[in-house]
Amino acid sequence: MDEPDYKKLIDEGREYLGLEIRYGKLTAVEKMSVLLSAIAFVAVVAVIGAFALFFLVSTVVHVLEQWVGLWGANLIVVLVLLIMIAVVAALRQQLIVDPITRFITKLFLNPNDDQ
Numbered sequence: 001m002d003e004p005d006y007k008k009l010i011d012e013g014r015e016y017l018g019l020e021i022r023y024g025k026l027t028a029v030e031k032m033s034v035l036l037s038a039i040a041f042v043a044v045v046a047v048i049g050a051f052a053l054f055f056l057v058s059t060v061v062h063v064l065e066q067w068v069g070l071w072g073a074n075l076i077v078v079l080v081l082l083i084m085i086a087v088v089a090a091l092r093q094q095l096i097v098d099p100i101t102r103f104i105t106k107l108f109l110n111p112n113d114d115q
Contacts, residue, residue: 031107038103
């Protein structure tokens with residue numbers, strides 16, 4: 001090979017490296033957009049769920065108020081909510097950590113990516 005062939009090979013290598021870097025950036029942007037859209041979705045669902053839970057709890061309080069009075073109804077609802085919080089805290093690995101880890105692993109370490 002003469003000198004121009006080496007220069008052509010070096011230029012093609014630089015172009016290939018530049019394209020690989022650009023592909024990496026585009027892949028990172030795609031993965032981050034999927035991650036951020038999932039976070040936004042969870043945030044919206046959490047807000048709507050909080051409103052729904054508030055109205056559900058107030059309805060349950062009004063129904064229970066007929067039998068145990070307002071103070072007793074509120075106490076029962078608070079105890080049920082505390083039990084629910086304790087169950088979620090006890091099962092946080094299975095309910096929260098594992099699904100998030102699985103999602104992020106599939107998102108960033110998917111071996112089926114088109115290379």
